[in-house]
Amino acid sequence: xxxxxxxxxxxxxxxxxxxxxxxxxxxxxxxxxxxxxxxxxxxxxxxxxxxxxxxxxxxxxxxxxxxxxxxxxxxxxxxxxxxxxxxxxxxxxxxxxxxxxxxxxxxxxxxxxxxxxxxxxxxxxxxxxxxxxxxxxxxxxxxxxxxxxxxxxxxxxxxxxxxxxxxxxxxxxxxxxxxxxxxxxxxxxxxxxxxxxxxxxxxxxxxxxxxxxxxxxxxxxxxxxxxxxxxxxxxxxxxxxxxxxxxxxxxxxxxxxxxxxxxxxxx
Numbered sequence: 409x410x411x412x413x414x415x416x417x418x419x420x421x422x423x424x425x426x427x428x429x430x431x432x433x434x435x436x437x438x439x440x441x442x443x444x445x446x447x448x449x450x451x452x453x454x455x456x457x458x459x460x461x462x463x464x465x466x467x468x469x470x471x472x473x474x475x476x477x478x479x480x481x482x483x484x485x486x487x488x489x490x491x492x493x494x495x496x497x498x499x500x501x502x503x504x505x506x507x508x509x510x511x512x513x514x515x516x517x518x519x520x521x522x523x524x525x526x527x528x529x530x531x532x533x534x535x536x537x538x539x540x541x542x543x544x545x546x547x548x549x550x551x552x553x554x555x556x557x558x559x560x561x562x563x564x565x566x567x568x569x570x571x572x573x574x575x576x577x578x579x580x581x582x583x584x585x586x587x588x589x590x591x592x593x594x595x596x597x598x599x600x601x602x603x604x605x606x607x608x609x610x611x612x613x614x615x616x617x618x619x620x621x622x623x624x625x626x627x628x629x630x631x632x633x634x635x636x637x638x639x640x641x642x643x644x645x646x647x648x649x650x651x652x653x654x655x656x657x658x659x660x661x662x663x664x665x666x667x668x669x670x671x672x673x674x675x
Contacts, residue, residue: 409436409437409438409439409651409655410435410436410438410609410629410633410636410654411437411438411439411440411608411609411632411654411655412437412439412440412441412609412632413441413534413560413562413582413608413609413610413658414441414443414499414534414560414562414584414610414611414612415440415441415442415610415611415613415628415629416443416449416612416615417440417442417453417463418449418452418456419614419626421614421625421626422614422628425456425459428628428630429463431628432628432629432630433462434630435630435631435632436633437462437629437632438462438655439464439655439665439669440462440463440629441463441464441465441466441495441496441662442456442463442464442465442466443465443466443498443499443562444466444467444468444488444498444499445469445473445499446469446470446473446476447478447481447484450465450466450468451488453466454467454488454491454493454494457493457494463493464494464495464662465495466494466496466497466498466499466534467485467488467489467494467497467498468485468497468498468499468500468522468533468534469481469485469500469522470499470500470501470503470536471500471501471502471503471509471510471515471518471519471536472503472506472510474510475510477518482522482525485525486525486528489525489526489529490529492664493664494664495531495532495662495664495665496526496531496534496662497522497529497532497533498522498526498533498534498536498559498562499534499535499536499562500518500519500522500523500534500535501515501535501536501537501540501544502515502516502519502537502538502543502544503515503537503538503539503540504538504540504543505538512543516543516547519547520547520551520554523548523551523554523555524554527553527555527556527557530557531664532557532559532560532662533555533558533559533560534559534560534562535548535559535560535561535562535579536562536563537561537566541566545570545573545574548574548577548579552577555579557663558578558580559578559579560580560581560582560661561574561579561580561581561582562582562610563583563586563610563612564581564582564595564602565586565595565598566594567594567597567598568594568597568600568601571598571601571602572601575602575603575606579606580606580608580657580661581598581599581606582610583598583599583607583608583609583635583639584610584612584616584618584635585611585612585615585617585618585627585631587599587638587639587642588618588619588622588638589619589622590619596642599639599642600643604653605653605657605660607639607643607653607654607657608658608661609632609639609654610635611628611629611631611632611635612627613626613627613628613629613631614626615627617631618631618635618638619634621634636650636651636654
């Protein structure tokens with residue numbers, strides 16, 4: 409059973425939802441977590457989770473989207489987090505990639521506020537961090553009291569030397585299509601460095617389509633097998649063992665998953 413812990417199936421690229429979902433299931437994917445990045449996408453992710461049994465969701469404000477933030481939005485995230493199929497708060501974090509991103513102080517303030525919210529609601533966090541490695545690590549260290557329920561650094565792209573720093577905080581790492589790119593040596597080295605009990609798979613659909621389908625759009629969770637096969641090869645593991653390991657890791661991190669999933673299957 410393949411697992412995609414980070415997708416954006418609410419994107420307009422997925423207008424034929426039933427067809428896409430059928431293709432995902434046919435590829436052997438048993439769990440998809442649709443990530444919210446603002447209030448509207450978080451509610452839309454909830455709607456998909458309510459319609460499809462193998463889809464779950466996370467709710468939160470991604471740093472690039474904070475220009476949409478309004479008073480009361482944190483409480484809306486809190487309400488969503490209490491839904492039976494909401495597995496995490498996220499995606500949340502820091503992003504310095506574009507010069508017109510929301511101010512750094514606003515990003516930090518809302519990052520910490522959502523870390524605190526997740527802890528209060530007993531949920532892990534899904535962390536988006538781009539071009540902010542040192543700041544992200546510092547904030548997480550200073551607020552590690554809010555990481556008691558764990559979290560995942562999605563689409564991890566930082567140096568392998570930082571993996572142990574993040575692991576010491578109890579965090580997991582998910583890798584997607586970039587880990588299949590020949591030029592992504594840093595990502596591949598990090599994927600090889602992550603401890604077995606901390607690695608997860610994602611697509612970040614509709615973006616970052618993996619090899620051998622790179623260049624095709626949209627990417628979908630049906631491409632997870634390509635990512636899992638490549639990660640297993642990089643780590644010197646059989647694909648079957650690697651896929652089983654990822655399922656065990658997901659069950660350990662996302663504690664609201666049903667007992668049927670923990671026994672190795674999805675409803």
